[in-house]
Amino acid sequence: MVLGVALGVAVVVAVDLANASAGRAFDLSVDAVAGRATHQVVAGPQGLDEAVYAALRRDGEVQLAAPVLEGSAVSPQLGGRTLRLLGIDPFAEPPFRSYLGAEDGLPLDQLVDFLTRPGAVLLSVDLASQYGLEAGAPLTLQVGGYERQAFVAGLLQPADGLSRRALEDILLADIATVQELTGRLGRIDRIDLILPQNGAAEVERIAALLPPGARIDAVAARSGAVREMTVAFRTNLLALSLLALMVGMFLIYNTMTFAVVQRRELFGTLRCLGVTRREIFALVLGEALVVGLLGSASGMLLGVLMGRSAVRLVAQTINDLYFAVSVHSVAVPVISLVKGGLLGVLATVTAAGLPAWEAASVPPRSALSRSLLEAKARRATTRVALGGLLLLALGALILAIPTRSLAVSFGGICAVVLGFALLTPLATRWVMRGAAPPLGRLAGPLGRLAPRGVANSLSRTAIAVAALMVAMAVVIGIQLMISSFRHTVVAWLSYALQADVYIAASEMTGSSPMAPVDPAVLDVVARRSDVAVIDLIRAVNVDSPYGPVYLEAGNSADYGDHLLYLAVDGSPQEAWAAVRDGEAVIVSEPLAHRIDLPRHGGTIQLYTDRGPRTFPVSAIYHDYATPNGAVIMGLDTYRRFWDDAAFTAVALELEAGTDPGAVVQSLRETLPPTQRLVVQPNRALREEALRIFDRTFAITAALQLLATAVAFIGVLSALLSLLLEKRRELGILRSVGLTARQLWRLVMLETGLMGMVAGLLSMPAGWVLALILIYTINLRSFGWTLQFRLEAAPFLQALAIAVAAGLLAGIYPAYRMGRIEVIEALRYER
């Protein structure tokens, strides 16, 4: 019983910890970068001219301003991980970030190096010691595909734990150094400002001084928008962990009922001796409280341990889908523990409510007999099933409410799942009634005894079956959702990746840096006779009133003809012509969903280098790569509104009959060696995308496994308590001639049947769950419409797992019963 609560609580705590850690890591990285800035001056993908900073300082408009230029770098001397290259002006920094301002800061000679020598970077003492680096050590950096030489100018001593974690993944350098390393001479990404609290007038004054395309934003609003994006993802995880707790609640209910039924005579006697109903109720609830406290305490411990692997999975998914976070350690926020613990205790006490009431209603002396309880349970099955149908209807109604609120949607799911659970007792009875005759023919009297045993102990068996059913339904629902998702993505990839070969400076995944490709590449590919079409793609993140948006600009003649459209003005060709030749854009479904874009005739505003511009939307397309939303526009349009002639990828269509593998091979040999380029055939990119997809769902699979484990323990504990109750009964069976082997078969048949019923019932429930997940939750969370794909495998798998869980759960009880001597069992008095 304690174990069940503990597992349930552990899952909730682990997921909460992982979410909190990822959130904390995000805050830290925002802090590390924004520091104490209140506002930032920002511009498009190419950033600002550094003259803007000089002008602001010169005009005396702002006292506290610091320029920042960011990049990302990978160094073999630093374990090959992606580090943030943060370029700053050390003299403007102190009010913003504290790394340099500490009294025992850098020694003078290191500071001089830092400011004057090219390639000088600073890193934290921890990072340096992790890789055995000292001041003066040379570093080879990969920046935007180019190899650059740098060196460790000095080591930063973080002032406190927070800065230590913030500095874990940062290389600090003078702004001029970063300009050289990234090849962005004369540019800065932004200017951090500290303005007085009611600085509306200052904001306006500064805004007036900025060139077109540059804006001033409040820091809180910017980071909030980014943070918002992961809320849906994290809510989904939390909901999944709550499901495990729900399965745990069935378990607690079952065990508490057992504890009550087992002692009904004691309660009868106690009532006889003058113990009031209320006192008995309190007694049982008190026991539940103790169990809840014990279970929750161990669950919290277990949760912290499990959180360590969960945090890795969550961080990986957020990295893949949203933005780079680095979480290396699990901070244990007290609030997560309190939440989990409280939930566990509450769930236990709630689940014990009904058994406690049952105990309190035992009349004095005349003890509530088992068969009375069973008769009551049998009569109640119809009422309970009606309640289940009502809950299903309620769930459908809740899900039909046109809202974006995930809490409401999960409320609906909860009602549906509970509804199915309430149908379990009646369905179990029916299935057992139906199973008895054929099983009797197959397995003789045992075949009749087993289903009857299950049906006659419905008050206990149905709950174990319900718990297992819920777990299996979740497995089916999520598997169907994931496989539908995967199939949708596979179909979508064939549209999204139309060219045969792609050349880029880095792998083209959601959040990875989008470094430009060396233009010299074009000369090489243009000379090739096996290349039919060369398309350029510029992928950048641009700002919009709705937060950062992934923008892809291309010059393909027919790219848009084959996209998978949700809504399109006219034909796909017409829509694409409007993009290629006009100023129209195509918006991804998640973004359209997020900003409530009408299906036709909508517009979208983006912050361009010429100021905010509104673009007509000619189509909405399905996209599964960028949950925060993507916009596709013509390359000409992009270059008209942004001062950016660079391109991120070159897409090649080959002449018919050319082998892409061979082209890739020869391109790798002939492309300019100055920049490290990734040349991938279509197939490799597709595989890469699917690999990331599978990784994204790793945590979901882990949670599913846990829900199954909880359900398994539920069945095991239900069976153990059931067999304890039936000890004497089995003794009698043995005395009238049931052999040990028959006893074993009887127990296994009963538990196998329970597993089978759970597996069978989980099929419709899982199917409904998948429909809800696909058509409601995914759409509401991420704005993704998936193509539902019904597959037999998840259903068969769930049935197999359920039967296996039932049989496995039966082994130990059967073993124990087989060893009990008949006389001992006969002597056993309840």
Add this chain to the structure above:
Amino acid sequence: MSENGFLHLENLSKSYPEGAQQRIVLKDVNASFAPGEFVAVLGKSGSGKSTLLNLVSGIDRPDRGSIWLDGRDLAALDERRRTLFRRRNIGFVFQFLNLIPTLTVEENVTLPLELDGIAVRQARRRAEPLLEAVGLLDRRDAFPDRLSGGEQQRVAIARALVHNPLLALADEPTGNLDEETGRQVLGLLNRLTRQAGKNLILVTHNAEAAGDADRVLYLQDGRLTVRE
């Protein structure tokens, strides 16, 4: 084979561990029973009466000695064979909680038949006259704990005889009943076993209950003494 009568106990000994010591319950017990005989075994609580029945039924195994029943030595059979032998040849009535609580009266009675592979319908046909004989035909669909103690024992009697066993064993069958009900149950047990021509061994501490027996044996200090 040393057989002397229908049921023959030969040098039967049984002891149980009690703390660090062995408590001897039965010591070199010898007895013979003629076919159709009703034998009562009298003894105080803890004198080993139930142990004797458990040995005779094959539920438990003696430390030493043999139990010859219908030409077979039960003590020499393995657990499975003893179980199968018991299933076909022994009917049991215990002191209390005789019945499977989740099976109806009729299902309890037909259980030994069903375990032996007899079809439900046929099993029901065979149970019906017995249920009628114990006066519970109209309660055949009731669950055991809706019955009084006396009624439960009557169901147990029907079940003990339904498969036409060689031997019926009763362990204090009236121990939990009031005097009047106890008398009725005993009368029924006696009548039905005699009607069927079966052997009945009744163990009890109540001398009055042994009144109808053909023979009374006394169990004292682990030894069985015969008083005709």
